[in-house]
Amino acid sequence: MNAPTFASAPANPSMQTSRAARTRLVLAAAVGNALEFYDFIVYAFFALTIGKLFFPVDDPVGQLLLAVASFGVGFFTRPIGGLLIGMYADRAGRKKAMLLTLGLMALGTAMIAVAPTYAQAGIAAPIILVIARLIQGFSAGGEVGASTTLLLEQAPANRRGFYASWQFSSQGLSALAGALTGVALTATLTTAQLESWGWRVPFFIGTAIVPVGWWLRRTMEEAPPQNVAAAPKAPKIPLVTVLREHGRAVLNGLGLTIGGTSAHFIIVFYLSIYGVKTLGLPSWTSMLSGCVSGAILFIVAPIGGYLSDRIGRNKLAQTTRILLMLAIWPAFALLNKSPNATTLLAVVTVLSIVHSLNVGPTGAMLGELFPRSVRATGAAIVYSIGVAIFGGFAQFFVTSLIVITKSVMAPAWYVIGCGVLSVIAVACMRERSQEMLD
Template identity: 45%
Template structure:
């Protein structure tokens, strides 16, 4: 089926980037298109994962200091810098996705992401070029963060719109599945390199390998994304204001509460999957080989469970009951998880608790994305989702590692990460109770 799209001026002179006869997405999105859409998000998470897993090495190479905590703090701060750019990216690229289509935005985003990864992969170290080394590293992380800011909004909007409403939960679940696969691949790369390379080899060149591998995959993603059908055409001859202004004026409550809804999920994801290896090695002095099992377990469940959460969301008429039940269960598990690690319980017990927490988190992921997406009309959906996710992840996920590292240093209490996660859980639960679920825009 064809939909004719005029080349008339849109929004004050910006013409549609869609083809004149843009094909609508088929009723059922196929496997290839789902992979193409989620590949960008997966590569973004993969890169963030390997950066986190090698944060100790990166800290020493780019921020040398006599104090290991200072080097690690600066390294995770650079990890957080990538998140600072996310809100700006969500504004610019979310706006682009709403005005020019999801396909055009996702292609542009993956190109920008590739450039950022290249800068990190080939950045010279402090020993080689001095202060220029952290400058190049930070610039690469900022570009990655900027592109990531628009990725979730454009990709999840496409997934929601690319088929019948009765299966949108299953499609949207691919977003988290891609994150789990990327985190699992990143953790496997880290564990494998740590096993086969010596410490000196990892410092000399081994830490660059995962970034180069990710960079090599990106041209494939760019090619596949260019073949996607479009789900959102620009209305001909209609002048609209900036989507961000519309969101603030007409959907402010959903925007602000949505940001708080992100809080618990993103802090858990970045602390349990990404920060846990560094925490177990640096704070609890556990073997690195043991710490990798935690990340691998959590990542594997993030790969496998979201699909079932998506199916559940498709079966139930409301999203909030899923989110409330999973949030309460996850809150109860936070303290036991860290207590078993701290007190030397068998690894199997810790892994079982983390597995249960990750199952709850991933069951609720599709319901969360749908709750946000269905709160915004199609004309501003990508911008709304991008802003909610980018600001929430920036404020609460991007700096989670920096916050808990700082808390560990100033309090001397190894349970500090648990305190932070419990605080985030309470805030998110309050926002969830205040959310008025509606599906006013779900059929647009």
């Protein structure tokens, strides 16, 4: 039987409103994710300064490792946040959950902005920093599940991929903004000014964005299902239902997330570090590389979402994943053969375009795996676990592989291995782009 088309399908009530209202919906859903990745970039940019100010270790390398570790602890609370906030979104509504995640993210960012240094507060300083990162990780874990499902459910039936793609597009814009903020501060302030107060500026900027995001989310409308009477209510414990009745969907979602996350962290973040640390390129190439990949993700991810609505999500996801797997090894080989800034930027550009097309349909695919009653819980669990393990520990895995194999091509093999899991997962998923969501 052929899948139904949307030629005469009625639009959701919320989509019968003005273009301004639809734009507000997208902005409201994307703002929390944008704040998360903005903080991600600026924290990484000032890791050396933070390590020096918050960790009383004489060895500079030890300070950096502790700073990176304090950043990484946020990944441990992502699955917990995904679970608890996801269940809250299914039972209380997406809008309430999104307000909660934005408030928690704001709290964590503000704590970092005003945190006393070790010289001012002693051991309390790194403790405050770690608590702030734990709060941010908890918030980020629940953010994607709640906001992506809202975009998916409120979108016109034939534009779900495009609407959900803005969740990931916002990551690119915030990465670009974070990199540019770091470059601007480094270029205009002295080392003493950066260590005294300059490193706090990006976090104050992030906190200042929150009132706008709060207003957008507070005033947006969350339209109910078209048939309220027939809409299933969320179970008392959505997690039990997800694991008991949708185990296959969880495995498929994890496979999909693993492939995208591993590629994202290698292309967007690790390649620039690889160029500087392994290939000996100048440090300015690192920030420029981050700006290029962020800008491409912002522009191209919605194109991927749009195409998935037209040609099918599975076809686009499989094609671009295989292309990325075929390109990643030659890309690293070319970098090692011609280690210069031009090669690095060319490689980042090509890989980022393919990767951005691939993640375009991901948000819709994750949400379409689960029914409305447990959608936020299911999407949040698979995304937060996949990102926490295969994203948060990506650099650890890759560095370990380089040490074990003695090969600088290890990052490529990591992306290829994770990509195989993603290809298998998508092959097991039903194409939903031309079906009604619920």
